Amino acid sequence: MSNTLLAKSAITCENCNLERLCIPKGLKRSDIGDLKLVVNRNNIRQKGEAIYHAGSPFRGIVALRSGSAKLLSFDRNGNEVIVDFILPGELLGFDGVSLQAHNCTAVALETVNFCHLPTQQIAALSANTPGFYQVLLQRSCSQFDAQVEKVMLSRRSAEARVAAFIVQISERLKLRGYSDTEFRLSMSREEIGNHLGIAHETVSRIFHHFQALDIVEVRTKRLKILDKKKLFGFLH
Amino acid sequence: MSNTLLAKSAITCENCNLERLCIPKGLKRSDIGDLKLVVNRNNIRQKGEAIYHAGSPFRGIVALRSGSAKLLSFDRNGNEVIVDFILPGELLGFDGVSLQAHNCTAVALETVNFCHLPTQQIAALSANTPGFYQVLLQRSCSQFDAQVEKVMLSRRSAEARVAAFIVQISERLKLRGYSDTEFRLSMSREEIGNHLGIAHETVSRIFHHFQALDIVEVRTKRLKILDKKKLFGFLH
DNA sequence: CGCGTGGTTGAGAACGGTCAATCTAAGTGG
DNA sequence: CCACTTAGATTGACCGTTCTCAACCACGCG
Structure with a gap:
């Protein structure tokens, strides 16, 4: 039992198989060391459970380690509108940065395991890790590129x-x-x-x-x- | 003549009427002072002229001071797809951050006057202005909220x-x-x-x-x- | 004042939506 | 282990919104 826990604890940012895809991408080795200390790992949600809700305060960026999720919003009739699907290794939570409250709800499509980088830690890390905000900015702006793709898609048959x-x-x-x-x-x-x-x-x-x-x-x-x-x- | 130039030069980030909308929003007074020194102001484009082209290297964030523009991409048949319209006081250029090359082309819809915050200066500023990257990140993430709106719009009649x-x-x-x-x-x-x-x-x-x-x-x-x-x- | 681009208006066709019936797979309990 | 249940998936028929094509109009520029 404690062995299992230890085994899970042993998965850090340094040896995580998401290293090339997650936040650490673009950070120096030493900076990844800082990151691993503040990441809240091994969170679990079952199918249908929310990772965060629209309207709830922004608490940080999430990285899906396994399983997939849907990111959704509601139109003015209360109908679910699925903004995106999130696959393992992808980041989510950017919908909360702008207004410091989530604009969307993230729901697990199957059992998911995720890491969580709390807001306070983002601020703290960015102070002594110059490249950190750049990585986050880059990631959030890549959403812009995805948006363009989505607009083009909405024109096609x-x-x-x-x-x-x-x-x-x-x-x-x-x-x-x-x-x-x-x-x-x-x-x-x-x-x-x-x-x-x-x-x-x-x-x-x-x-x-x-x-x-x-x-x-x-x-x-x-x-x-x-x-x-x-x-x-x-x-x- | 030199009077005119002086008058134009006198418009800085500190007294610009875009202050509450542009990058300075959220920055301290003293930080705005730093900003004004590095912003490349008073750029002009005529109707139909590009502010930047898709594929060109990212050179910085642009703030429209007057006039409007369209942000466009091309589908695989070479057809123009207008991703967004940009009105005065709005920022553009985020489509270049992720890959350090612009994903979209920005074209003036009428004569535009804009400020330009060069890339190098973004890096320099973020070093001694802790809130700066946060402001940029916030702005870029607000694109995400806009994206959600756009998705919902594409479902309606x-x-x-x-x-x-x-x-x-x-x-x-x-x-x-x-x-x-x-x-x-x-x-x-x-x-x-x-x-x-x-x-x-x-x-x-x-x-x-x-x-x-x-x-x-x-x-x-x-x-x-x-x-x-x-x-x-x-x-x- | 004519020409051209951009805007308006009309008619027919097509794509995709809605509604409804049926089928299938994954549970669930006996 | 099998019948029963139910949500999700499939298939068909019909209908409506919006597109396409085409003609015409009008505003602004030379």
Whole structure:
């Protein structure tokens, strides 16, 4: 029992497999040492549980170590709007920095394990770690690039959106060292459709269509990419 | 002549009317003094000219002092996609921070005058001005909030999008001290439609429709809001 | 004052949404 | 271990919003 705990404690920023993707990327070795001391590690949420809620005060940046989540907001009718999916190794919480209160709710799509960098520590770290704020600024601005991608996506046809969704998930998983051709979609058709701005029936139909064209093989949540070239052709 | 130059030089961060909106917001008086020394002021671009191009190296953050601009990207067919409009007092350039090269092109919609905070100075300033990076981070993260708004907008009907567009421009102008009920749209119907993801004919039709309902009065580029309540009703 | 760009208006077509029925997979309890 | 249950996924039919294409108009510039 205490052995298990020790084993988990042994995972620090220095030896974490997210090192190249998480906050430490861009920091010097010695600075990573500082970081590991203040990161609140090994937080757990079960499927459906929130990591943080919209409106709650901003408490810090979160790094997903395992599992995936959805980042959502609500329109004026109270309907959930899925702003983004978060895959392992990705950071979240930037929606709280601007107003010091979260603009979105983050909900686990399956059991997740995450690290948490508390606000006070961000301030403290940035004082004696010059590169630290730069890394954070860089990360938050990369959201801007993602936003551009999203705007472009919202102009394309339903087919192009689903194709882009598959490609994006594939590439993000590849970055993390997972297979980029065969994976499990942790979100429902409803959630995919919500995120892409199309009806869930349309998602189903297009998956079916892509399968008929031998582009992918879909069995409920399992997805296998058979023909990347054809899939890219649908990005238009 | 030299008087004119002196007069222009006299506009510094300390007495600029953008003080409450620009980078200095959130900085101490003394820090603003540091800022004014490094800001490259009084840059001009004519309508159609670029402030920066996609792909060019990131050289710093830009603050629009007067005039407006469009921030655009290109889809894979080379079509312009207008990511955002920039009104006076707003910052731009964050699309270059993440990769140190601009992801978007910024083009003047009319004659613009802007300040420029060079990259090197950002680094220098952040060293002896602890709050500086925080302000930048906050500003860049507010892009995230805007992104959420944009995603929600892309789900709504063409009518709701046009209504939201009018409301947004109105509120942003109000923030700057301009009239929020009567103003000039510096962008074409084509550009509005492009930005909102609808055909320019649809923009025209909806403007016409809103006018028929006595919500607005439109004469080409001049727009007057007659009934804010009704307009808000269309935001759904 | 004519020309051209940008804006308006109309008609038809298409894409995707909605509603409804059915199917399937993953639990759940006997 | 199997029947039962239920939420999610699929499929079909129909309908509506918005796009596209095309013609026409008007404002501003030379």
